[in-house]
Amino acid sequence: MLEFAILGLLHDGPLHGYELRKQLTNALGIFRALSYGSLYPALRALVAAGHISATAPEPQPLAGTRARITYQLTAQGKEHFQGLVREAGPATWDDDDFDVRLAFFARTEAQVRLRILEGRRSRLEERLEHMREAALARRERMDSYTLALQQHTEDRAEREVRWLEELITAERRGAHPSGSPPPREAARTTQPRPAAYPTSSDPTHPQTAHIETKE
Amino acid sequence: MLEFAILGLLHDGPLHGYELRKQLTNALGIFRALSYGSLYPALRALVAAGHISATAPEPQPLAGTRARITYQLTAQGKEHFQGLVREAGPATWDDDDFDVRLAFFARTEAQVRLRILEGRRSRLEERLEHMREAALARRERMDSYTLALQQHTEDRAEREVRWLEELITAERRGAHPSGSPPPREAARTTQPRPAAYPTSSDPTHPQTAHIETKE
DNA sequence: ACGAGATATATCGGACCGATATATCTCACC
């Protein structure tokens, strides 16, 4: 996943480790606080694999900075990234992975985008159903804190499902990456927002993805 | 963290590994899908430390199950847990850790509860501020997907802050662990599947980030 | 009688974090 993110970011131009980390942490918001203990080894591995190339530590550091090593994508790395993008498997529906995938949607084919969004939605719906069952089964023995947490988590999941629904609708309608912007979280100031939920073009159950549910 | 959760759960009575995992994963909702690769080693470590004790694999397995090893809390383990509960440090404000802590609030002193809730709130507020700055700095170069994600994440964080605010208020008012229940997130108890439309039952201000109350 | 599936314990490699060490440069402040 980290390697995927690095390759994705380097599409925008060469970067050195420190800056790369900032982008991944702050800018993209993915990786709450990416550790150098993950980053530098990953960079070395990518160099070893030939997916990126490293410039030797700058001989004459420009004013204001220590010598740095700049990394850039190789042709092979670009290819590898495209391969990874297409491999949108079950792991992709997970919380962290999903965010990273979404961050590089602009470089992802529409077909794959839809698959990821729908996979994520199914995943959340499964989780929700599961949560509700479990909650029902022990609603007696729950202290108020657990209950509060349970409800907040449930609410959050429901919201995300709705958000995904909007993204999916927009996607199907053919909103281009740099064209019209996807919905902005229901801006609940007003605006009834007609037809923002499932509707036509939704045969039955859109996806058959459905990964084996554990327990 | 895992050890903390195990010790916490075992307060309710002895359990064997398989069941313990179910409780941690499904019931408490913490640990999306706790791995046995974490659980069993953790159990052994806890036994070695004397915090829990293990019954030898049942000599005569009752009908219907394979022989199992049952674990129960020792007096020392109980003590250790109390020590951990009081050590509510910065690590506690993190997403996963916070959920686990909250799950055992019923066994946590009011003073510590408040500290955790407020710490969590500050953390979220910092993160929010940081996100907004970063977003502002590169609002030009953001594709629509990144923007959508950014906004959804922001919205989710705002909501959690509001939720925390309610919990904190309730806590200060002195809602006792087994007494009056804390606020329940716009209560919508059960209800099979509340169709996906914007619930406008939000009493608090819809938008407007009132993020000033940092300490 | 047979296989699918739940119950149950266990191990292994790998991904990522958190703390720490290190070096260099800038800038505020006294």
Place this chain on the structure above:
DNA sequence: GGTGAGATATATCGGTCCGATATATCTCGT
């Protein structure tokens, strides 16, 4: 002019937890 806080930058290490996999036993439907 000296000192120290803080940003920039690379690096390593131990630890925690995940994901896949192996194993054995019992139940139940067909």
